[in-house]
Amino acid sequence: MVTWIFDNLLLTAALACAGASALLMLWYLLRRPALSRATKIVLLLGIGVLPIATATTGNVAGFEATKARRFCGSCHVMTPYGADSDDRHSTTLAARHARNALFGDANCYGCHADYGMYGTVITKLGGLRHVYEYVLHYRNMSLEDARATIHIRTPFQNATCMHCHSTQGPTWNAVKEHASLLDRLRGGAVSCASAGCHGPAHPFSKPTSKPTEASK
Amino acid sequence: MTALRASAVLTLIGLALMAWSILVPTPLPVMLAMTIGQAIGTLAFAIYGYVVVRDVRRARGTPP
Numbered sequence: 188m189v190t191w192i193f194d195n196l197l198l199t200a201a202l203a204c205a206g207a208s209a210l211l212m213l214w215y216l217l218r219r220p221a222l223s224r225a226t227k228i229v230l231l232l233g234i235g236v237l238p239i240a241t242a243t244t245g246n247v248a249g250f251e252a253t254k255a256r257r258f259c260g261s262c263h264v265m266t267p268y269g270a271d272s273d274d275r276h277s278t279t280l281a282a283r284h285a286r287n288a289l290f291g292d293a294n295c296y297g298c299h300a301d302y303g304m305y306g307t308v309i310t311k312l313g314g315l316r317h318v319y320e321y322v323l324h325y326r327n328m329s330l331e332d333a334r335a336t337i338h339i340r341t342p343f344q345n346a347t348c349m350h351c352h353s354t355q356g357p358t359w360n361a362v363k364e365h366a367s368l369l370d371r372l373r374g375g376a377v378s379c380a381s382a383g384c385h386g387p388a389h390p391f392s393k394p395t396s397k398p399t400e401a402s403k
Numbered sequence: 404m405t406a407l408r409a410s411a412v413l414t415l416i417g418l419a420l421m422a423w424s425i426l427v428p429t430p431l432p433v434m435l436a437m438t439i440g441q442a443i444g445t446l447a448f449a450i451y452g453y454v455v456v457r458d459v460r461r462a463r464g465t466p467p
Contacts, residue, residue, distance in 0.1 A: 198425055201421070201422075201425050202422060202425055205418045205421060205422045205425075208414065208418055209415060209418050212411040212412075212414050212415050212418075213415075215407075215408075215411050216408060216411050216412070219404075222404065222407070222458065227455060227458075230407065230410075230411075230451060231451070233411070233414065234410055234411065234414050234447055234448055234451045235448050235451065238414055238417060238418060238421075238444045238447075238448070239444075239448075241418060241421050241422075242421060242440075242441050242444060245421045245424060245425055245436060246437060248425060248428075249424055249425075249428065249433045249436065249437060252428035252433060253428075253433065255428070258428060258429065258430070258433075261429040261430065262430065318430050318434065321430075
């Protein structure tokens with residue numbers, strides 16, 4: 188973990204600012220100097236400038252951390268999903284994307300993010316809902332029970348796949364199943380992640396409440 | 404001076420929450436740092452600002 192922190196410039200900067208601020212605060216609390224102009228400047232650094240720098244860099248680093256697979260897998264009910272992505276021999280859609288250098292450690296976020304105009308905000312709000320669900324319903328649930336009940340809230344959108352797989356490339360269109368289903372794939376009538384095509388995405392995937400044409 | 408000491412203690416608490424989220428980037432520390440940690444830091448800075456403004460007004464002879 189230490190190597191990971193110091194490899195990341197933002198995290199190093201955030202910790203350095205926090206450490207410097209903490210030292211100034213401890214100096215003020217222990218030495219109790221008179222409130223001179225110099226003391227005010229030291230306090231401005233310790234209470235204002237350095238904590239704001241810590242919060243700013245910490246926020247950016249925090250938002251980046253929420254994209255990592257280890258973050259998603261830190262809730263126990265997600266560990267089987269993370270383990271499948273880590274499995275080099277797994278052939279699920281999630282695991283194959285995890286082995287893709289463009290996704291790597293951020294494969295959960297890469298496929299479950301919203302790529303619309305307000306996509307980042309919508310994705311983060313969805314993440315907050317996950318925390319709410321976890322704390323209220325899944326925190327004390329056994330892994331077996333959780334695996335039986337956890338399901339994707341809405342059908343997986345083909346638009347997410349099409350963010351990378353544009354459906355316009357010659358290699359993609361050379362696949363006869365793609366060419367024959369082109370309009371229905373673009374319209375979302377047939378899911379890329381359905382069982383007959385590239386799915387299921389995870390070994391424990393369950394049908395959604397709104398079945399697509401492919402799963403009917 | 405008491406207000407500034409309280410501000411310094413609040414700053415240390417806020418910093419601890421922010422540093423925790425950096426060292427352990429899991430949902431609970433990250434959410435605590437981005438909400439309570441930053442609220443505590445903002446409160447500490449507001450107390451500092453209040454004390455400095457009050458001090459400047461006193462030095463100029465205007466009532467606080």
